[in-house]
Amino acid sequence: MPTAIEYFKFLPKTNCGECGHPTCLAFAMQLANQKASVEECPYVDEEAKRTLQESSAPPVRGVTVGAGEGSFRMGEETVLYRHERRFVNPTAYAVAIPDVLPAEQLKALAQSYLDMSFERVGMTFDIDMFAVFNASGDAERLRSAAVALDGMCSKPLMLIGAGAEDLRPAAEALQASRPLLYGADKGSISSMAALAAELGLPLALRDGSLEGMAELVEAARGQGAEDLVLDLGSDSMRHVLERNTVARKASLKRSFKGLGYPLMNLVGSGEEAMKLAMLSTMKYGSLVVFDSLEPQQALPLMTLRQNIYTDPQVPIQVKQGLYPINGPGEDSPLLFTTNFSLTYFTVRADIEKSRIPVWLQVVDTEGLSVLTAYAANKFGHEHVAAAFEASSALESTSGPVVAPGMVAKMSGKLEEAVGRKVLVGPMESGSLPKFLKNLGV
Amino acid sequence: MAKVPMPKEKWSGAITSAALGDGSVRIGGAKGMPFLAFEDPDMPRPLLAGEVVDDLEDFPPIVLDFFGEDAEDPAAWAQRWKEMGADLVCLRLLSTDPDRRDRSPEEAAAVARSVADATGMPLIVYGCGLPEKDAAVMEAVSAALAGHRSILAYVEEDSYKRISSAAIANKHAVLAFSNLDINLAKQMNILLSDFGVQREDIVMDPLMAPLGMGLEYSYSVNERIRLAALNGDRMLQVPMVCDASQAWQVRDCAEEEEGLGDPVERSAWWEFGTALAALLSGADMLIVRGPYAMQLIKEAIDDLGGGA
Ligand code: B12
Ligand code: SF4
Numbered sequence: 001m002p003t004a005i006e007y008f009k010f011l012p013k014t015n016c017g018e019c020g021h022p023t024c025l026a027f028a029m030q031l032a033n034q035k036a037s038v039e040e041c042p043y044v045d046e047e048a049k050r051t052l053q054e055s056s057a058p059p060v061r062g063v064t065v066g067a068g069e070g071s072f073r074m075g076e077e078t079v080l081y082r083h084e085r086r087f088v089n090p091t092a093y094a095v096a097i098p099d100v101l102p103a104e105q106l107k108a109l110a111q112s113y114l115d116m117s118f119e120r121v122g123m124t125f126d127i128d129m130f131a132v133f134n135a136s137g138d139a140e141r142l143r144s145a146a147v148a149l150d151g152m153c154s155k156p157l158m159l160i161g162a163g164a165e166d167l168r169p170a171a172e173a174l175q176a177s178r179p180l181l182y183g184a185d186k187g188s189i190s191s192m193a194a195l196a197a198e199l200g201l202p203l204a205l206r207d208g209s210l211e212g213m214a215e216l217v218e219a220a221r222g223q224g225a226e227d228l229v230l231d232l233g234s235d236s237m238r239h240v241l242e243r244n245t246v247a248r249k250a251s252l253k254r255s256f257k258g259l260g261y262p263l264m265n266l267v268g269s270g271e272e273a274m275k276l277a278m279l280s281t282m283k284y285g286s287l288v289v290f291d292s293l294e295p296q297q298a299l300p301l302m303t304l305r306q307n308i309y310t311d312p313q314v315p316i317q318v319k320q321g322l323y324p325i326n327g328p329g330e331d332s333p334l335l336f337t338t339n340f341s342l343t344y345f346t347v348r349a350d351i352e353k354s355r356i357p358v359w360l361q362v363v364d365t366e367g368l369s370v371l372t373a374y375a376a377n378k379f380g381h382e383h384v385a386a387a388f389e390a391s392s393a394l395e396s397t398s399g400p401v402v403a404p405g406m407v408a409k410m411s412g413k414l415e416e417a418v419g420r421k422v423l424v425g426p427m428e429s430g431s432l433p434k435f436l437k438n439l440g441v
Numbered sequence: 442m443a444k445v446p447m448p449k450e451k452w453s454g455a456i457t458s459a460a461l462g463d464g465s466v467r468i469g470g471a472k473g474m475p476f477l478a479f480e481d482p483d484m485p486r487p488l489l490a491g492e493v494v495d496d497l498e499d500f501p502p503i504v505l506d507f508f509g510e511d512a513e514d515p516a517a518w519a520q521r522w523k524e525m526g527a528d529l530v531c532l533r534l535l536s537t538d539p540d541r542r543d544r545s546p547e548e549a550a551a552v553a554r555s556v557a558d559a560t561g562m563p564l565i566v567y568g569c570g571l572p573e574k575d576a577a578v579m580e581a582v583s584a585a586l587a588g589h590r591s592i593l594a595y596v597e598e599d600s601y602k603r604i605s606s607a608a609i610a611n612k613h614a615v616l617a618f619s620n621l622d623i624n625l626a627k628q629m630n631i632l633l634s635d636f637g638v639q640r641e642d643i644v645m646d647p648l649m650a651p652l653g654m655g656l657e658y659s660y661s662v663n664e665r666i667r668l669a670a671l672n673g674d675r676m677l678q679v680p681m682v683c684d685a686s687q688a689w690q691v692r693d694c695a696e697e698e699e700g701l702g703d704p705v706e707r708s709a710w711w712e713f714g715t716a717l718a719a720l721l722s723g724a725d726m727l728i729v730r731g732p733y734a735m736q737l738i739k740e741a742i743d744d745l746g747g748g749a
Pocket of ligand 1: 315335336337338340342343346347367368369370371372373374375376402403404405406425426427428429430432620621622625648649650651654655656658687690
C-alpha cells in the first residue's frame with residue numbers, strides 16, 4: 001500500500017479543495033487510509049493514476065481456478081508468519097493424469113484419487129485438482145482426456161503442455177471450467193500469454209531464477225494475462241525454501257510487484273515429493289502437483305495443511321450440548337467431554353465404533369482439550385454441572401455419569417454436585433468400546 | 442533485467458552455541474531464520490537425537506520390530522542410532538517409575554553410563570516424569586556422566602532446583618521445559634539464570650505439539666521465540682529442542698485402519714511432518730523415535746543445506 005507521502009507526491013499541491021478535502025495532504029492521508037479514491041481529484045493524470053493503482057493492488061494477487069463448487073482461490077496472503085494473521089488460502093494439492101491412458105484407465109485412475117478422502121476433526125480432506133498432462137504430444141488427445149475428467153467431477157483442472165498450440169483445443173473446450181494453463185517459459189511466453197489472455201484463463205509461468213521469473217511476469221502482463229501462478233522450480237528443498245521466501249518477502253516487505261503471485265511446485269512422486277510438498281505447504285506454496293500420491297502420504301500431508309491454515313487465535317470447536325450417539329435410551333450412560341473439535345470427534349468416533357448407545361454431554365471449554373481445559377480452570381466439576389443443567393441432561397437421562405480418565409480427580413466433587421454415581425472412564429477414548437462393554441448396559 | 446530486491450534481515454541477536462559430549466558436538470549457533478543461507482551463510486546443522494527407552498511397555502511395535510533384539514539393551518540400541526547418523530542419544534529411564542520397575546537412581550545411572558561408553562555420543566536423559574524420583578535419578582546420572590557433557594531433562598517452573606544443581610555440579614546442560622508460550626519460555630530461562638545456571642548450559646523445550654494435535658500452536662510459538670531471539674532478546678537466545686517422537690501419541694500416526702494406507706510409511710511421515718515443522722520454526726535439535734523418519738529427516742536437512 002502506498003503511504004500518504006507517496007500519494008502526496010502525485011498531487012498538484014494547490015489545495016484547491018475540489019476533492020472535498022481542505023488540502024492535498026489531507027486528501028493524501030485519506031487515500032492512504034483507503035477512505036478516498038484517486039478519482040476524486042480531477043488533476044491527477046492517467047499515468048499517475050495507473051502507477052498508484054498498481055501500488056495499491058494487494059501484495060499477492062488472488063487467483064481463482066475452476067468454476068463452481070470445486071473451484072478454489074490461491075494467493076492473497078498478507079503476512080510472512082501465521083501468528084501475525086491467519087494464512088488465507090490453503091495450499092491446494094493436484095495429481096497428474098497422463099493423457100496417454102486409455103479412456104477406461106484414465107477414469108479408473110481419477111476415480112481412485114476421488115475415493116481417497118479422509119474425515120478428520122469433522123472435516124473432509126481430499127485432492128483439489130487434476131493435472132492433465134500432454135504426455136502424448138497430441139493436442140486432440142489432451143482435449144479428450146481433459147473433457148473426460150471435467151465430466152467426472154467438479155475438481156478444477158490444470159492443463160500441462162509444451163506450447164500454446166498443444167493446449168489450445170483443451171483450453172477452448174474447457175474455457176467455462178476455468179482450467180489453469182501450464183506452463184509458459186522464456187520460449188513460449190508470448191504465445192501462451194496470448195492464449196491465456198484470449199480465453200481469460202489463469203496461466204502458470206516457470207523459471208528457476210527470480211529475475212527471469214520477474215521478466216516472464218512482465219511479459220505475460222504485457223500481453224494482458226493477469227492471473228498468474230509462479231513455478232520457481234522444485235530441484236531441492238533449499239531452493240524451494242529460499243526462492244519462495246524471497247519472492248514472498250519481496251512482495252510483502254518491499255512492495256515488489258514482479259513476484260506478487262501465488263507460488264506452485266511440481267514435486268514428482270515418492271519420498272522427494274512428500275518432503276517438498278510438506279515444505280511448500282509451510283513455506284508459502286499455493287499449489288503442489290504430484291505425479292502420484294498414496295493415502296499414507298496424503299493423510300499426514302493434509303493434516304499438516306489443516307494445522308498450518310487454522311486461525312492461530314481460535315481453536316476449532318463444536319457447540320456445547322447433549323449429543324445422542326448410537327440411539328440412546330433414558331438409562332444409557334451419560335459421558336461428558338470438552339468442545340475442542342479434536343477431542344469431540346475423537347471421542348465420538350470411538351463411541352460410534354463401540355455401537356453402544358450413549359449420551360455425550362459436550363462442555364464449552366472455549367475449544368480446549370481435556371487436560372488443557374482442566375489446567376486452565378475451564379473444565380472443573382462446576383463447569384460440567386452447569387453444562388448438564390443447561391441441557392437438562394440429568395432430568396432426561398438416568399444412566400451413570402462417565403468422566404474422562406484424565407480428570408478422575410473431579411469425580412468426587414462432581415458426584416456431590418450432580419447427585420448421581422460418577423464413574424471414571426479410561427484415559428484414552430480409544431479404550432471406551434471395551435469400557436462400555438464391561439459396563440454391561 | 443528486472444531487479445528483485447533481496448529482503449535480507451539484519452538481525453541483532455544470535456543463538457548461543459554450546460559444546461556437548463567430548464566437545465565435538467555443538468548445539469545452537471544460528472544467526473538467521475532456519476535454513477536461509479542468505480541470512481546465515483554458515484548456519485549450523487541441527488542435531489538429531491535417537492530415542493532409546495529402558496522399558497518397552499506400550500512402546501510402538503513398528504519401532505521395536507525394526508530394532509529387534511537391540512531394543513532390549515539401551516547401549517546396543519544407541520549404537521544402532523549412531524550407525525544411522527544420530528548425533529546424540531535421547532535416553533528415557535522409564536524403568537525408574539514406581540509403577541513400572543521402580544529402578545533405583547544408581548541402577549538407572551549405570552544404564553546411562555553404559556550408553557555413553559558404548560557410543561561416545563552425548564546424551565539427553567529423561568526420567569519417568571515424577572518430579573521427586575526424577576530429581577534423585579538426575580543427581581545420580583549427573584555424577585555418572587561427569588566429564589561427558591550431556592543434557593539433563595527436564596526442569597519446570599515449580600521443580601528445577603535439584604536437577605539444576607546436579608547439572609551445575611558436573612557441568613551438564615539442563616532442558617528448560619515450558620508450555621507452549623513464549624513468555625513462559627522466557628520466564629523459565631530467567632529463573633534458571635537467576636539460580637546460577639549459565640546461559641550456555643540452558644537449552645529449552647517449548648513443547649512441540651505433534652502433527653494433528655496442536656502443531657499449529659507450536660509452529661507459531663517457536664517462530665515467535667526465534668524471531669524475538671534474533672531481534673536481541675537475550676533470554677530467548679538459547680538453543681531449542683523439539684521432541685518429534687510425540688507424533689506417535691497421535692492416533693492416526695500408526696493405527697491400522699482401512700483407507701489410511703500403510704502404517705509403517707504413514708507413521709514415518711507423521712513424525713517427519715512434526716520434525717520438519719519444528720526445524721522450519723527454529724528447532725536446533727530434534728528427538729526422533731522412528732528409524733525411517735530419522736532417515737527422511739537427515740536427508741531433508743542435507744537437502745536444505747543445513748551445515749553446508
Ligand atoms: C495443544 C495444547 C495446548 C494448546 C491448546 C489446544 C486446545 N485447543 O486445547 C494451547 C497452546 C492453547 C495450550 C495451552 C495450555 N496448556 Co496445553 N497442551 C496441548 C497439548 C500439546 C495437546 C493437547 C491435545 O490437543 N490433546 C489431544 C486431545 C484429543 O486430547 P484430550 O482432549 O485429552 O482427549 C483424549 C482423552 O482425554 C480422552 N477423552 C476425552 N474426552 C473423554 C471423555 C470420556 C468419557 C473418556 C472416557 C475419555 C475422554 O480421549 C481423548 C483421545 O485420547 C498437550 C500435551 C499433550 N501432548 O497432550 C498440552 C497440555 C494438555 N497443556 C497443558 C497446560 C498446563 C497448558 C496451559 C495451562 C499452559 C499455560 N500455563 O499457559 C495452557 C492453558 C490454556 C489457556 N490458559 O488458555 C498440560 C496439562 C498438564 C496437566 N496434567 O494438567 C499439557 C498436558 C502439557 C504438559 N505436559 O504440561 N495447550
Ligand atoms: S482536488 Fe486535488 S489538487 Fe485539489 S485539494 Fe484535492 S487533492 Fe489537492
